[in-house]
Each structure stands twice: as C-alpha cells, then as structure tokens.
Amino acid sequence: SLLAAVSHDLRTPLAGIKASVSSLQADDVEWSEEDRAELLANIEDGTDRLDHLVGNLLDVSRLETGTVTAVIRETDLDEVVPMALLGVPEGSVVLDIPETLPMVAVDRGLLERAVANIVENAVKYSPYGEPVLISASALAGRVELRVVDRGPGVPDEAKERIFEAFQRHGDAPRGEGVGLGLAVGRGFVEAMGGTVTTEDTPGGGLTMVLGLRTADGPHLSLPDPSTEGAA
Structure with missing residues (x-):
C-alpha cells in the first residue's frame, strides 16, 4: 500500500531530474545561458520535492512508531512561523502575528515542520491571487494559530479523514x-500537547486552528538546561 501510494510521486520528480540532466549532457546541443538556468532550476525543484516527500515519510514513520520526542521550550511564535514559510511561493501568504503574544511551550523544530506542512497544503488549494492568511491570538492559557485559505473547503464528513496519511481530498492532481x-x-x-482542528472559512475555504499551550500555562515542565544532552 505504501509503495502504491508513493510510486508516482517518486517517479515524477525523478523523471524530470533525469530528463534535465540528460539534456545538459547532450553533446549535440548548444544550450543558451537561459536554457541552462531553466534546466538547473528544474533539477533543483525536483530534488526539493523528493527531499520533502522523503522527510514526510520518515516523519510519519516516527509518529506511527511513537518515537517522536518533543523538547519543550519557551518560544516566541513570531520567531518560528516565519522560518516555516521559507519554502512557500512569494506573495502566497499574509502573516499577522502580534509581537505582544505570550510565549508558547513548544518544540521549535516540530512546530516549524508542522506549520510548514499545514501552510503548504493551504497554499496548494488556494485560488490564484488569494493568499493564505496566518494569524494568531491569545486565549486563556493558550495561543491559537490560524491558517486560513479561500479554497474549495472540506465537507464536514471529510474533515477528520484529511488528517489520515495518504489521503487526498477532492480533485487534487497527482504529483x-x-x-x-x-x-x-x-x-x-x-x-x-497541542491540538489541530478545522473550521469553515467564512465566505468559503478551510481554516486550520493550531492550539498551543502558553509557557505559563498548566502542565508545563521545561527542561533543566543543566541536564540537557545528558544520557
């Protein structure tokens, strides 16, 4: 089942990389600088897609085997979220995170990976010219990070299924x-120790709501710096 699910997504970027490399190696073609740059960009894009897919496969494996260990620290949300957006196309996201938010209790690496994947999904389903809005607000003992898209939305009966591995909703294209x-x-x-839930975006679309504990909230046990790295 795993091989059937990923075979196309592995073969597509590999085929593109192979074609671009073969073209660059051809002795009977004199490529212009613009053509050469385009072929190299295709190779970079294909390798990035492969790297992302393999990373997610490894992450799912860690989650299913229970080997994910969160290292919780006090963190400013406005320091982590921008790092998660480095891979999205320019202009596809609008960020609205107040500097006055309380610090959250998270694993910075896990949060960055989580936000990157959720935002990537929102951008994928958003219509052209409709950027995804990422906003945050503080509630009692928690901070809510909202990822708001204006895509086709998801019916209520499918809102939980979209969080299952190897699920594509609607007419998402292969690749x-x-x-x-x-x-x-x-x-x-x-x-x-957080939550991810869904809401309908007013006017159409889907909103992902990440609920994160604040650093001064209940059930928080920050690591002792003097013991970090100990066996």
Whole structure:
C-alpha cells in the first residue's frame, strides 16, 4: 500500500531530474545561458520535492512508531512561523502575528515542520491571487494559530479523514504530494500537547486552528538546561 501510494510521486520528480540532466549532457546541443538556468532550476525543484516527500515519510514513520520526542521550550511564535514559510511561493501568504503574544511551550523544530506542512497544503488549494492568511491570538492559557485559505473547503464528513496519511481530498492532481502533510502537522502538534482542528472559512475555504499551550500555562515542565544532552 505504501509503495502504491508513493510510486508516482517518486517517479515524477525523478523523471524530470533525469530528463534535465540528460539534456545538459547532450553533446549535440548548444544550450543558451537561459536554457541552462531553466534546466538547473528544474533539477533543483525536483530534488526539493523528493527531499520533502522523503522527510514526510520518515516523519510519519516516527509518529506511527511513537518515537517522536518533543523538547519543550519557551518560544516566541513570531520567531518560528516565519522560518516555516521559507519554502512557500512569494506573495502566497499574509502573516499577522502580534509581537505582544505570550510565549508558547513548544518544540521549535516540530512546530516549524508542522506549520510548514499545514501552510503548504493551504497554499496548494488556494485560488490564484488569494493568499493564505496566518494569524494568531491569545486565549486563556493558550495561543491559537490560524491558517486560513479561500479554497474549495472540506465537507464536514471529510474533515477528520484529511488528517489520515495518504489521503487526498477532492480533485487534487497527482504529483501534488501523497497526503502526508496534514498527518505530520497534526501528529507533531499533538506530540507537543497541542491540538489541530478545522473550521469553515467564512465566505468559503478551510481554516486550520493550531492550539498551543502558553509557557505559563498548566502542565508545563521545561527542561533543566543543566541536564540537557545528558544520557
């Protein structure tokens, strides 16, 4: 089942990389600088897609075997979220995170991976010219990070299924990921003691709500710096 789910998504970027490399190696063609740059960009894009897919496969494996260990620290949300957006196309996201938010109790690496996967999914389903909004607000003992898209939305009966591995909702085209991003995103947030839920976006679309504990909230046990790295 795993091989059937990922075979196309592995073969597509590999085929593109192979074609671009073969073209660059051809002795009977004199490529212009623009053509050469385009072929190299295709290779980079294909390797990035493969790296992302393999990373998500490894993350799902860690979640399913219970080997994800969160290292909880006090963290400013506005320091982590921008790092998670480095891979999204320019102009596809609008960020609204107040600097006055309380610090959250999270594993920075896990949160960055979770936000990156959830935002990537939102951007994928958003119509052209409709950027995804990422906003945050503080409630009692928690901070809510909301990822708001204006895509086709998800019916109520499918809202939980989209968090299962290898699930594609609606008419998502092949080659657009194997349905691992949301599974990884929710799994990592839950490993930190948080939650990921869905809401309908007013006017159409889907909103992902990440609920994160504040650093001064209940059930928080920060690591003792003097013991970090000890066996």
